Amino acid sequence: MADTDGREEEKSGSERKGVSRRDFLKMAGVAGATIGLAGGLGGLAAACGEEKTTTTAGGVSTTVSAGAEKGREIKIGFVSPITGDIASFGVPDRYCMERAQEAIGDGIVCGDNKLHPVTIKLADSQSDTARAAAVTGDLINNDKVDIIVTASSPDTVCPVADQAEALQTPCISNDSPWQAYVATRAAGDLSATFKWTYHTFWGLEDVQANFLDIWSQVDTNKKLAGMFSNDADGQAWQEGWEPVLADASVGLTATVPSAFTLGTEDFSTQIAEFKKQGCEIGLGVFIPPDFTTFWKSAMQQGWKPKIASFGKALLFPESVASVGDVGNGLTTEVWWTPSHPFKSSLSGETCQEFADEYSRRGDGRQWTQPLLHYIVFELAVDALKRATNPEDKSSILEAIKATKLDTIGGLIDFTAPVSPPGPPWTTGPQRVHENVYKTPLVGGQWRKGTTYPFELTIVTDAGAKGVGIPVQDKVQPLG
Numbered sequence: 165m166a167d168t169d170g171r172e173e174e175k176s177g178s179e180r181k182g183v184s185r186r187d188f189l190k191m192a193g194v195a196g197a198t199i200g201l202a203g204g205l206g207g208l209a210a211a212c213g214e215e216k217t218t219t220t221a222g223g224v225s226t227t228v229s230a231g232a233e234k235g236r237e238i239k240i241g242f243v244s245p246i247t248g249d250i251a252s253f254g255v256p257d258r259y260c261m262e263r264a265q266e267a268i269g270d271g272i273v274c275g276d277n278k279l280h281p282v283t284i285k286l287a288d289s290q291s292d293t294a295r296a297a298a299v300t301g302d303l304i305n306n307d308k309v310d311i312i313v314t315a316s317s318p319d320t321v322c323p324v325a326d327q328a329e330a331l332q333t334p335c336i337s338n339d340s341p342w343q344a345y346v347a348t349r350a351a352g353d354l355s356a357t358f359k360w361t362y363h364t365f366w367g368l369e370d371v372q373a374n375f376l377d378i379w380s381q382v383d384t385n386k387k388l389a390g391m392f393s394n395d396a397d398g399q400a401w402q403e404g405w406e407p408v409l410a411d412a413s414v415g416l417t418a419t420v421p422s423a424f425t426l427g428t429e430d431f432s433t434q435i436a437e438f439k440k441q442g443c444e445i446g447l448g449v450f451i452p453p454d455f456t457t458f459w460k461s462a463m464q465q466g467w468k469p470k471i472a473s474f475g476k477a478l479l480f481p482e483s484v485a486s487v488g489d490v491g492n493g494l495t496t497e498v499w500w501t502p503s504h505p506f507k508s509s510l511s512g513e514t515c516q517e518f519a520d521e522y523s524r525r526g527d528g529r530q531w532t533q534p535l536l537h538y539i540v541f542e543l544a545v546d547a548l549k550r551a552t553n554p555e556d557k558s559s560i561l562e563a564i565k566a567t568k569l570d571t572i573g574g575l576i577d578f579t580a581p582v583s584p585p586g587p588p589w590t591t592g593p594q595r596v597h598e599n600v601y602k603t604p605l606v607g608g609q610w611r612k613g614t615t616y617p618f619e620l621t622i623v624t625d626a627g628a629k630g631v632g633i634p635v636q637d638k639v640q641p642l643g
Contacts, residue, residue, distance in 0.1 A: 233277070237283060238280045238282045240285070240309060240541075241304065241311070243312065245291040253320070257286070257534070268545065284541075297324065300328060311547070314335065314336075322349050337361070338365055342602060346599075357598040364601050365603055368405070369589040387419070387444055389420075389467075392424075393423060393425075397476060431461050435462050438467050439465070439466065444470045445472070447474070452483040455477035456477075459491070495623070499603065499604075500572075502515050505631075507572065513572075543569065547563040547564045592627065604633060609623045
């Protein structure tokens with residue numbers, strides 16, 4: 165795979181923030197490499213003529229017309245952190261891509277009634293924001309993709325979306341809190357909107373509802389220790405939590421040191437302060453390597469809170485396993501599990517079936533929350549099927565804007581009324597922003613497992629009431 169040309173990481177912003185920004189992004193997107201994946205096991209839709217019937221892994225029979233007029237190849241570009249510090253997010257992405265290509269099969273009969281073969285091209289961001297922008301530009305300018313899809317935290321999503329916006333290419337993304345998705349790209353302006361880029365994920369209000377409920381289930385002194393990283397995720401989390409922690413009605417006393425730099429190897433100063441203040445609740449957001457360093461140091465220095473809820477790193481079973489037995493009882497946000505009550509629009513599989521197939525193909529590997537990334541392919545295929553001219557990016561964009569689809573992550577409805585983007589927000593699925601439809605979020609606790617070293621138990625649905633995601637147990641204190 166070719167390397168990018170070593171450019172510096174740039175700030176993100178909405179299209180309306182200036183021509184110079186757009187021009188810079190256009191110049192940036194000329195390097196990177198892609199991995200193509202084409203062919204598959206059958207088609208998605210039927211048109212006039214002879215039909216061929218195939219069956220997906222989920223047992224859904226689909227047809228593709230052998231006599232349909234053929235259209236040109238449609239290309240989907242997919243940017244993912246396959247390697248680097250946030251590679252845990254990208255672990256299931258090849259599987260998601262392969263499953264999408266299998267469902268697409270010989271092609272899609274689009275809104276022009278032509279059968280279009282579809283190729284998905286994967287580009288590795290290497291967990292670097294500048295490279296994420298660069299490979300997106302490469303996919304658009306050199307590979308001539310018709311639509312971009314991406315996922316895996318603001319570090320990936322924001323630069324990819326910015327580049328797609330600048331190069332006027334439709335982009336569907338997932339896996340970044342919606343506040344970070346908007347504010348990071350628009351200099352903190354949550355009212356800013358975008359033309360070409362649409363997103364699905366939850367917001368910090370959903371995290372807060374779940375975490376507050378988790379903490380209420382454990383008897384503590386209400387003294388909280390906050391750790392926030394100096395990156396897009398950490399900044400968004402800290403800004404979002406500040407008014408909650410300052411609210412007297414919540415009843416928490418918070419100790420929050422300055423934001424820490426990614427790659428920090430010594431957290432002893434912060435941990436000593438948490439011990440001094442007697443903090444019994446832990447809150448924070450980490451990339452996986454930093455969490456391992458922090459939590460092992462906390463245990464070695466004798467800071468042992470009664471409950472601790474950390475975002476981002478604790479999404480992954482390997483992050484919990486990396487700290488050993490002291491990972492038992494840690495809590496985190498939960499955006500997707502096999503027990504979620506949804507079905508894929510592509511294969512017809514339930515969440516459980518989709519996760520089981522992931523494990524089967526991976527020789528028994530444990531399911532992981534980023535399997536939700538499959539949703540971007542569901543949305544892309546649905547939009548292409550409805551696009552009256554899929555060879556025109558504007559037509560694809562109009563189809564995205566008209567999306568109303570039940571997916572493996574729940575209903576996504578970009579036709580729903582917009583709830584004004586400002587606090588207080590309601591929790592649960594909704595169209596909270598012109599370019600964002602929220603997916604549901606619950607809270608979970610890692611516990612010693614029977615099949616795997618640690619397994620995730622859902623302990624609250626405070627952020628997604630009425631969605632039908634089952635709560636499996638009450639919270640247990642750490643230790």
